[in-house]
Amino acid sequence: MKVQVILLAFVGAALAVPQVKTVYQTCGGHVVNPATCPKGYICVDNPNSCSMAADCLGICVKPQACGGFAGLRCPVGKKCYDDPRDDCDPNAGGADCIGICI
Template sequence: MRSVPLAILSLLGAAAAATAKRPCGFKIAPCPTGEVCQKVDPSCDRAENCQGYCVPAPATLVTKTTASPPKPTYASCGGFRIKPVECPEGEICIDDPYSGGCGMACDMPGICVKPVFCGGFAGIPCKDGKKCVDDPTDDCDPMNGGADCGGICV
């Protein structure tokens, strides 16, 4: 019986690792920069709840045509830690809307924000390039009949 040289086994292992696909979808960690989640079943219509694999993004998606505003920075809080970090007085801990995934529900850290009202019936906009996200401290659910729910600027 002949043995396979170690160098050949190493090359085979590297080739297998290079072709391994990273899973995505089901609101799990997003694909790395320059990659997109390609659905396994193209007919799946459940948005980010469709099973897929990370693949290189088409050149048109990688090229930026306009500069996007800088992402605001916030202190980290919550998350799966031995001693979860608390927010300073006057701030609340919420899921980071600028990062993908399922947030603190999946033990990712959140961000500390001062709750500044936005949205609602009047459609009050946020200032300084921030976006309006659902206020997790109220019981109004915009995904369940609460079309005029207020939010907070993040």
């Protein structure tokens, strides 16, 4: 009984942690003057939208490595996506590809 109460308290506290929502600056697009990213940021496909190759806007992200052989983790609220700047494809045999946090 005591273990169940402690477990329920722990689960309740974990559910009460606020989720971090990051807002990204848009970039790219097939226009005369496409928006660019600030220094130190790169423009990548928005994982919640279509590809910039299909005329969707990208998002500016500060490159932060994740995944790969070391299994690097992203900060809370971000996920690891394939890094578009390299030729390593996790869906084509590149199981140890480094990703970026978005």
